[in-house]
Amino acid sequence: MAEMEYKKETRSVEGSWPMEHWSWKFESIALISKTREAFKEKKLLGLKCPGCGLVYFPPKPYCRCMSEPDEWVEVKQQGTITTYTFTGAWAYEGIKEEEGPAGEPLIIVGVNFDGSDTLTVCTLGEAKPEEVFVGMRVQLKWPENIEGRLDDIAHVVPLRE
Amino acid sequence: MGPGIEVGQVPRAALPINPAFQWSVGNWMDHFYDGLKEGKLLASKCPGCARVYLPPRMICERCFTKCEEWVELPETGTVESYTVAHVKVGANGEFEELPQPEVIALVKQDGADTCVAARLQGGSASVGMKVKVVIDPEAESFVNMLAGYRPAE
Amino acid sequence: MRREVAIISYAQTPYEADANASREMQVLKVAREALQAAGLKQEDRYTVVTANNDYLDGRTISNMRLVEPAGAWMKNESKAEMDGAYAALYGLWRILSGDHDVALIIGESQASVYARWLPGIMMFDPTFDRQRWLLNEASAAALQARAYMNAFGISGEQVAGVAAKNLDNASLNPLAHNKLAGADAAKVLGSRMLYDPLTEMMMAPYCDGACAMVIAAGELAEKAERPVWIRGVGFAHDSYLTERTLKEMNSLRLAAEKAYAMAGISDPSSQVDLAEVHENFAHEELMAYEALGFCGKGEGGAFFDSGVTRRDGKLPVNVSGGATGANVVCATGLARIIEAAMQIRGDAEGRQVAGVKTAVATGQTGPCAQESVVFVLGGE
Amino acid sequence: MAHIDVAVTGVGYSKHVSKRRDVNIAELVWEAVSNCYEDAGLKPKDIDAVVTGNMPAFEGVNMPELWGAGHWGAYHKPLIRITTGGTTGGSVAHAAYYAVASGLYDTVLAIAFEKQSDGNSTMGLNTVALADAAAQFQQGVDPGFLASFGGGAVGIAVYQAASYMKRSGCTTHHLDKVSALCRNNAALNPWSHLKQPGLTPEDVAKTVLMQYPIRFGHVCPATDGACAMILTTHEKALKLQNKPAYILSCASCSDEAALMGISGSGTTNMDPCAQEHCKLAAKWAYELAGIKDPRREIDVAEPYAPFAHQMLMFYERLLLCEEGEAPAILDSGSMNLDGELPVCPSGGVISTNAIGASAMERITEVALQIMGKAGERQVKKEVHKGVAHGWGGAVNLNVVAVLSDTPRRS
Structure with missing residues (x-):
């Protein structure tokens, strides 16, 4: 009987998780469709919870208080930054451009639109990375052609009050 | 949903993404495949209770001992159970009719204490029937070098 | 047991082949109903144990997106990736420890979302059996059925009889979806042969649904109506x-x-x-x-x-x-x-x-x- | 009803490296289990129940214990599987604690592991969000755009880091210091993955910026590894150990998933660094443990910090100081091995991250410090009480355990 010779790397076998055959269900798609339609009239529609009064924007079919949000309310197009980051590569502190690949800076911010109780993720334009801060006031910037897509509301700019 | 909000048929979403994996088989299974390559059935044996594992295991489940002994098993074995498969599971997870039913058997190799699930050639099967292993060292994928079984007679 | 622990409420969705609801809304429904029946609100103190499986749900950390529907927001929550009866077992331990008095237990999955037999194939030894694609939950069950029937002289009629009994019983259960009043062994045996000796009607088809249960010790259990211990x-x-x-x-x-x-x-x-x-x-x-x-x-x-x-x-x-x-x-x-x-x-x-x-x-x-x-x- | 005191009576680790290609999953886990039995002086026959868990999407095996548990001494034993994402190891240990505290099982083996090299770590993490991403694409979100939202390879942590820095006054220099501190500690830990003795904050500052504010040097590695521990009753532990460590209490707390709500909905978890639920879990755990002033009573902390800022952030969220004080405490040297309240003496998750095992390793490391068995990484001060933490989900799951050298007084 041949002794087993201990190998540092043995054979490998392959396989996959064929998630292409999974198909998930989302009531939220139906809710957000209504909100997306309203984009065409430049309106932001959120859904208010009858249990605790929280307003979800974009809408969500259930609330953390276990009620089902059921009242459409209009959300303001101004909001406050609650969190942020930058893609591309900049040094921090001075935020110099010397590091990493070049490219247009993309500032990604979490925005709490006035009249809602939720965070929505957007990009921030017309501002430099070093100007961003938590608590900064921003204003939604609609695209030139509003198509009723979820990313129609993906851009904000500093609110000049 | 609350009043005024009709979801209708709940919408669905899917993505054509299939995460891939590459599992290292470990030295015990690797040695097993080395054996098949030479046409041999190699099983690991517990030095404590003498239990023989085919496919081999590094650890004896009953003694928690490393199975560092190897034994070469004869080509004969016994059908412990079998099923005549009329279907197989297709890539999408649903049953697909087989053009020809096939026999999947649980075979206990003579000298082994565990079973191998493999195809049994020859169409008919019975519990307790003697079978011989079919080894194909040239199989396209090494996992199929243990190609199956055929009736001993 | 160190403490008397009782089942004080429960809720189930109807079980369906393809529910017209997401798992989140199904879980929300049963969790809310079970809590209400126990006289509890979301803001009350209770612990939550869910049972779900990342491969079935098609989501890593499948409990993460169930926090709000499961009533687990700002709660002490965990997940058993097994049958829901194990979640009940874990909830029981939590209460027996004395650190908790009330536990909400939830189980869910939706066969209409996952690729029916694939998660089961993914359970088998990846270094051998899974590669060979012969074993799945049904073929394995057929191997077991044959081994058992052969060892003890159990007949196909007896196995079919069990399925017929359960299909007939299910006809009285408004929540069940696979039912047939007056089913008999012959009908079960005559259904499509999948993995001999198992025919299609001998298999419990996977379906959609959720259920929830509240277990409790102490005051809540004592004042509960008709507690089940x-x-x-x-x-x-x-x-x-x-x-x-x-x-x-x-x-x-x-x-x-x-x-x-x-x-x-x-x-x-x-x-x-x-x-x-x-x-x-x-x-x-x-x-x-x-x-x-x-x-x-x-x-x-x-x-x-x-x-x-x-x-x-x-x-x-x-x-x-x-x-x-x-x-x-x-x-x-x-x-x-x-x-x-x-x-x-x-x-x-x-x-x-x-x-x-x-x-x-x-x-x-x-x-x-x-x-x-x-x-x-x-x-x- | 008297509380049943739960003691740690043995711990074991496998080797922790980036790729273990000589063993399969079951065999890798065996190493940790075997070392654990040896450490406890026990055999499988002494075990009454087994709790296990990992993050299955990383290995591509559904319920790996069905195939693997035969390697772990679980033959015919009661076994339960707990998985909760990044917190899995902690959740597994918590379940084992409850199993003993329930009075139903005296001696319980807890096992947690991850063999990331069998899969693709980035894809493993992505499977958290693929369902939601599918819905978002359907509603008109550009995939590349969505990917940048998610923060790329470093996920939501970048938002959390930026927010934390804003709230606390933490600078990138503090992040560099955290990495240097942890990697130097890891060099003293035979089980750690990334050992970088002599690493300085200046070295860390030279690593590649991944996404503001996180550099390569601020991020954990992907590790193959396993961890096991044996918990038992006070009475049995005293027969096995001169100085067992007791798990005084366990608590978890769940918030709404952050950043991307379900399929693009808004989420009320608005600031990923707030971690209110971590504070709540800590509060519950301290209450159960009878700890009134964690700042004075806790001697060592193992927060779960795969990203540098999290060591400081969770130090605060574990109520070990006021919010915003952690950076200054780091500067004071208090978090060092010879400091007043050493943090991550093991080297932490930033040095070793076999994901499913990581939150359990926080507990085993605090236990070793209490038992005085931490070897070269043993902190200089006397350790009576410690806190071990786990974090995961979409920054929305936290688990906390409090350990001590004396049983709970109840």
């Missing part, structure tokens, strides 16, 4: 499919022994009034009779033939229709506990059995009941 629990793991005997259900036997010892049951066939058994395939119920000590080893077929386990028998099994009536992976075993509790409480309406004081419920995970959990429940 947890008298004994046990659970056990068995070896990998090809390394164990398939002629008997060791995991269930070991689990039952422990649960009976806790509950003071020495003669199950006379001391148990009703059982809800998690049978993914019809022959498993016969094997469960033996493992649960209702009859001797190898006597499952004869025991079934005696009619004892029919809904008008002395020890009815799966009056709800069992898993045959509705099989939601990660919820099926929990639903058995709920059904048994309903029978003890007298809540089972059209399928109510008279005089149920002590009931047994089982849950299983893995191919051919590789892992089993047993609950013994009792009324006042």
Whole structure:
């Protein structure tokens, strides 16, 4: 009987998780469709919870208080930054451009639109990375052609009050 | 949903993404495949209770001992159970009719204490029937070098 | 047990092949209903244990997106990635520790979302069996059925009879989806042959649904109306499919022994009034009779033939229709506990059995009941 | 009803490296289990129940214990599987604690592991969000755009880091210091993955910026590894150990998933660094443990910090100081091995991250410090009480355990 010779790397076998055959269900798609339609009239529609009064924007079919949000309310197009980051590569502190690949800076911010109780993720334009801060006031910037897509509301700019 | 909000048929979403994996088989299974390559059935044996594992295991489940002994098993074995498969599971997870039913058997190799699930050639099967292993060292994928079984007679 | 722990409320969705709701909304519905029935609100103090599976849900950390529907927002929550009966077991430990008094237990999955037989194939040894694509939950069950039937002379009619009984029982259960009043063995045997000896009607088809249960000790249990007490629990793991005997259900036997010892049951066939058994395939119920000590080893077929386990028998099994009536992976075993509790409480309406004081419920995970959990429940 | 005191009586690790290609999953886990039995002086026959868990999407095996548990001494034993994402190891240990505290099982083996080299770590993490991403694409979100929202390879942590820095006054220099501190500690830990003795904050500052404010040097590695521990009753532990460590209490707390709500809905978890639920879990755990002033009573902390800022952030969220004070405490040297309240003496998750095992390793490391068995990484001060933490989900799951050298007084 041949002794087993201990190998540092043995054979490998392959396989996959064929998630292409999974198909998930989302009531939220139906809710957000209504909100997306309203984009065409430049309106932001959120859904208010009858249990605790929280307003979800974009809408969500259930609330953390276990009620089902059921009242459409209009959300303001101004909001406050609650969190942020930058893609591309900049040094921090001075935020110099010397590091990493070049490219247009993309500032990604979490925005709490006035009249809602939720965070929505957007990009921030017309501002430099070093100007961003938590608590900064921003204003939604609609695209030139509003198509009723979820990313129609993906851009904000500093609110000049 | 609350009043005024009709979801209708709940919408669905899917993505054509299939995460891939590459599992290292470990030295015990690797040695097993080395054996098949030479046409041999190699099983690991517990030095404590003498239990023989085919496919081999590094650890004896009953003694928690490393199975560092190897034994070469004869080509004969016994059908412990079998099923005549009329279907197989297709890539999408649903049953697909087989053009020809096939026999999947649980075979206990003579000298082994565990079973191998493999195809049994020859169409008919019975519990307790003697079978011989079919080894194909040239199989396209090494996992199929243990190609199956055929009736001993 | 150190504390008396009772089931004080429960809720189930209807079980359907393709529910017109996401799992989140199904979980929300049952969690809310179970809490309400227990007199609890989201802001009250309770712990949550869910049972779900990342591969079934198609989401890593599948409990993460269930936080709000499961009533787990700002709660002490965990997840058993097994049958919901294990979530109930874990919830029970939490209460017995004394650190918690109330636990909300939830089980869910949706067969209409996942690729039906793939998660089961992904359970097998990736270095060998899974590569060969021969073993899945159904082919493994057929290997087990043949091994068991051959060892003890169990007939195809007896196995088919179990399926027929459960399909007929399910016809009285408004929540079940796989049902057939007046089903008989011939019809079951005549259905499409998949993995001989198992025909399509002997398999409990996977479906959509969720169920929830509140268990409690202390004040809430004492003031509850018609509490159902947890008298004994046990659970056990068995070896990998090809390394164990398939002629008997060791995991269930070991689990039952422990649960009976806790509950003071020495003669199950006379001391148990009703059982809800998690049978993914019809022959498993016969094997469960033996493992649960209702009859001797190898006597499952004869025991079934005696009619004892029919809904008008002395020890009815799966009056709800069992898993045959509705099989939601990660919820099926929990639903058995709920059904048994309903029978003890007298809540089972059209399928109510008279005089149920002590009931047994089982849950299983893995191919051919590789892992089993047993609950013994009792009324006042 | 008297509390059943739960003691740690043995711990074991496998080797922790980036790729273990000589063993399969079951065999890798065996190493940790075997070392654990040896450490406890026990055999499988002494174990009454087993709790296990990992993050299955990383290995591509559904319920790996069905195939693997035969390697772990679980033959015919009661076994339960707990998985909760990044917190899995902690959740597994918590379940084992409850199993003993329930009075039903005296001696319980807890096992947690991850063999990331069998899969693709980035894809493993992505499977958290693929369902939601599918819905978002359907509603008109550009995939590349969505990917940048998610923060790329470093996920939501970048938002958390930026927010934390804003709230606390933490600078990138503090992040560099955290990495240097942890990697130097890891060099003293035979089980750690990334050992970088002598690493300085200046070295860390030279690593590649991944996404503001996180550099390569601020991020954990992907590790193959396993961890096991044996918990038992006070009475049994005293027969096995001169100085067992007790798990005084366990608590978890769940918030709404952050950043991307379900399929693009808004989420009320608005600031990923707020971690209110971590504070709540800590509060519950301290209450149960009878700890009134964690700042004075806790001697060592193992927060779960795969990203540098998290060591400081969770130090605060574990109520070990006021919010915003952690950076200054780091500067004071208090968090060092010879400091007043050493943090991550093991080297932490930033040095070793076998994901499913990581939160359990926080507990085993605190236990070793209490038992005085931490070897070269043993902190200089006397350790009576410690806190071990786990974090995961979409920054929305936290688990906390409090350990001590004396049982709970109840």
